[in-house]
Amino acid sequence: MPxxxxxxxxxSFLFVALLGSQNSAKAYEAGVWQARYKVYVSSLPLGQIDIxxxxxxxxxxxxxxxxxxxxxxxxFKISGGAKVEGKxxxxxxxxxxxxxxxxxxxxxxxxxxxxxxxNGSVAHLSARKMxxxxxxxxxxxxxxxxxxxxxxxxxxxxxxxxxxxxSKEDCNHIVPIFDGRERFDLKLSYKRMDxxxxxxxxxxxxxxxxxxxDYRPISGHRSDDELAAFSAKSKNMExxxxxxxGTRRLFPFKFLLPTPFGKAEVAADRFHSNAKExxxxxxxx
Numbered sequence: 579m580p581x582x583x584x585x586x587x588x589x590s591f592l593f594v595a596l597l598g599s600q601n602s603a604k605a606y607e608a609g610v611w612q613a614r615y616k617v618y619v620s621s622l623p624l625g626q627i628d629i630x631x632x633x634x635x636x637x638x639x640x641x642x643x644x645x646x647x648x649x650x651x652x653x654f655k656i657s658g659g660a661k662v663e664g665k666x667x668x669x670x671x672x673x674x675x676x677x678x679x680x681x682x683x684x685x686x687x688x689x690x691x692x693x694x695x696x697n698g699s700v701a702h703l704s705a706r707k708m709x710x711x712x713x714x715x716x717x718x719x720x721x722x723x724x725x726x727x728x729x730x731x732x733x734x735x736x737x738x739x740x741x742x743x744x745s746k747e748d749c750n751h752i753v754p755i756f757d758g759r760e761r762f763d764l765k766l767s768y769k770r771m772d773x774x775x776x777x778x779x780x781x782x783x784x785x786x787x788x789x790x791x792d793y794r795p796i797s798g799h800r801s802d803d804e805l806a807a808f809s810a811k812s813k814n815m816e817x818x819x820x821x822x823x824g825t826r827r828l829f830p831f832k833f834l835l836p837t838p839f840g841k842a843e844v845a846a847d848r849f850h851s852n853a854k855e856x857x858x859x860x861x862x863x
Contacts, residue, residue, distance in 0.1 A: 607669070608634045609824030611851035613781075613831075617646065620840030625656075627844065632854070633734070633825045636666040638674075640730050644682075658682030662730040664695075669826060670736045672751070673698030678728035680758065691758035695731075699724040705758040714800045718761055722797045726756040732764075735819065735828045744821050746771065748828055749789035760798030764791045766817065774820065774831065774849065781849040782820055786831050791815040805838070812836040820846075824853025 610632040617624040625646035632639050643659040664676025674695065681690040694702040700723035708715065732755045738747035749768040755761070766789040774783050793809045800806070809815070818832035833844040 607825065608854045609822045609827075609851055610854055611822050611829065612848070613829070613846045613850070614848040615844050615846050617842070617844050619837060619842045623647075624842075631734075631822075631829070633822065633827055634854075636669060637664070638666070638734060639663045640734070642730070656682055656684045660730060662728055664731060667697065672727060672732070672736065672753075673725070674727065674731050676728060676731050678730065680729075693728055693756070693758045695726070695728065698726060700726070700756065703758060708759055710800070712800075712802070714802045716797045716799060716801060718759070718797045722761040723756060726754045726761065729755055729757050733830050737821070737826045737828060744785050744787050744819070744828065746787060748787050748819055761796040762799075763794040763796065764817075765794060766791055769816065772818065776847070779847055781846070782823070782851055784821075786818045786820045789817045789819065791817050808836070808838055814841075820849060821851070823851040
């Protein structure tokens with residue numbers, strides 16, 4: 579195997595991964611946010627991910643673009659993007675009717691995935707079949723395509739507190755993800771409270787909740803996949819959640835991911851969110 583391939587797999591894994599309360603009459607239900615994430619592995623810069631998102635009651639739209647470079651010099655370059663547009667089943671739901679698209683390219687290869695979900699289950703999927711010369715890839719069954727979310731929708735999480743304030747209860751989630759090829763869970767649990775800030779940071783300043791994340795591969799991966807096995811054994815994965823102003827939703831502010839090459843960090847150095855006016859329904863005019 580070429581020496582650069584394991585590094586490419588780590589970068590691709592990061593790329594894919596990054597790219598409930600009751601409403602009250604006084605609560606906002608709409609907001610927009612923009613975030614810029616810097617990506618590091620073992621403190622070495624790997625690239626940047628830019629996110630733009632909006633939520634209008636239960637409707638949402640998120641667009642992300644990324645550029646990643648080699649871990650050592652310019653051994654490889656990956657660029658691409660992911661976007662999703664959908665509607666949550668309810669204000670506090672994690673399931674949605676959504677359309678998700680992902681694409682990337684490198685000097686050696688390119689790929690794209692188109693995924694549509696309805697009520698949290700796969701309704702349409704377009705993705706190139708992955709090679710399986712050794713027959714070690716675990717099949718994705720129809721059951722594995724139910725009660726899931728795409729990799730972006732999965733991280734637009736509902737706040738647990740009825741007042742919308744961030745708290746340790748916001749880590750009480752099992753995040754079921756299907757990226758078009760692999761099905762896995764991230765079991766979140768409370769680790770600590772922290773806050774945003776830093777010398778070069780711009781944007782939301784306030785509390786964030788830090789969740790430990792337990793990666794549980796289910797299907798679509800190879801049984802001999804070293805990265806999947808490494809991630810499943812790791813106990814040091816973290817996801818930091820920040821509030822999206824104007825909504826009862828949270829979105830990742832930072833990821834800490836152990837890799838065979840050292841700790842990977844995907845952290846926002848810009849995280850702006852603002853409340854926006856809800857569009858008035860024509861039925862109420």
